[in-house]
Amino acid sequence: MERPIPVVLKDVGLTYHTSDGETKAVEHLSLTLKYGDILGIVGPSGSGKTTLLSVVAGILAPTEGKVEVCGLPPSEGKDKCGYMLQRDELFPWLTIIDNVLLSAKVKGLKDRRAYAENLLDKYGLKAYADRYPRELSGGMRQRVALIRTLVPSPEILLLDEPFGALDFQTRVYVVDDVRKIIKNEGKSALFVTHDISEAISMCDALAVLSARPAHVKKFFDLSRLAHLSPMQRRDDPSFGALYDEVWKALEFKKENEI
């Protein structure tokens, strides 16, 4: 049997209601995440990138259009998705292994300890299993957060600016690690970021969103860079031109003149 397509968004629209009025966050947005791909989503701030992830995760219901997660409606496909946030959000009172097992515990999955220990071992954190988060560096903590996301074995990873809270140097290394881990574990991922070079170095395809209400403005296929690691991509001759193209597609408006 062929694998179901991880994520299909068709003509999706979403309207927020607050006491100040209603906001159209997303309108006529169509997007497909192919199996095994990391699909980057870049867009101006406040363009509904996070909203999009919440829709796929089944946390928010779209007001229009169709969403399919592994061929299921998002409410049923919830366990197919693993969410990774900007900050690691490790609980300081739990050891690393207990933090990693939190996701399984919440979802009521038993017997994940061996798998979790295996992941920690594989990604160089075995020695820290019984330590507390405060004893780890920012990059290590983010790796722990990724492993916590992987423990319930999701098909799809939803990464919401997962490197935003790291300093630049750590970030470059962690991007490398995370891409390696995602590819290794055979996952598909939606990767939201506002950092263009991070998006180009990490992803297999790139969707540029418009300002609110968000739709896909331009789509970039980066599969020809697939054989390069994020670090190598930064040195690739096509990197600069690609960066300019994405930058132009984003079309940042100057908010105030200096």
Next chain:
Amino acid sequence: MNDVKKKEQGFSKAHIEFLAKKRREKIAIYCCRVGVLVVVLALWELLAFCGAIDAFITSSPSRIAAKLAQLAADGELFKHAAVTLGETLAGFAIATVVGTLVAIGLWWCEPLRKTLEPHLVILNALPKIALGPIIIIWMGSGAGAIVFMAVLICVIITVIGVLSGFMQTDKGKLTLMDTLGATKRQKLTMLVLPANIPTIVSALKINVGLSWVGSIMGEYLVSRAGLGYLIIYGGQVFDLDLVMTSTIVLCVLAAAMYGAVALFEKAVAKKFDAES
């Protein structure tokens, strides 16, 4: 001391001197603290001895010591201290447990919280001693009324403190629980409660002081035993030695209870303290 010695190996001479200076300062402060107490007691005793103050009105350390020995000898001291301590501990425990449970309830049910918040604030502002007569009529004049007074004084502030801790639970961590599809119960037991252990401990610390206020107030209103009873009784018969002695016993007990809670706080702080 051995630990200190071991640590000092490998430090420069300047650093060892710095550490020694720190230690000297610490010892000096301790000496001064004890010194203040000694000087006040000595002055008190001296002034009473030479008749500058009337020991019948002010009592004196030696008279207090004699009274203490007498009360201890006929078992009165233990009896009364135990009564008050029991009432205080009961009030303290009930208020902490009930207050925390109410806070959990209000966290759980947002409309309930929004409805009751202003009422809580007004109840908190009300001087609970004003309810004395009502308490006597409702609860009678036994230990029940006294414990009730202690609970009343502590419980509202516990609810407010613990609830505000719950409401300040890290938004990012709550989002994480949302993305994992956690139920409200899971959020409570896995995140909100453990994250708020320090909040609850600091509520304990406040309650130590307040529960003593409650039990002594209660004993002033209704009682036939306890340190508050001894103080009131001593005042009525002009036995200032009894008043002072009871007050000092009270001081010691309250300090001991506070110390116990502070130790407990130290033990949990390390594990549960926020990001560090």
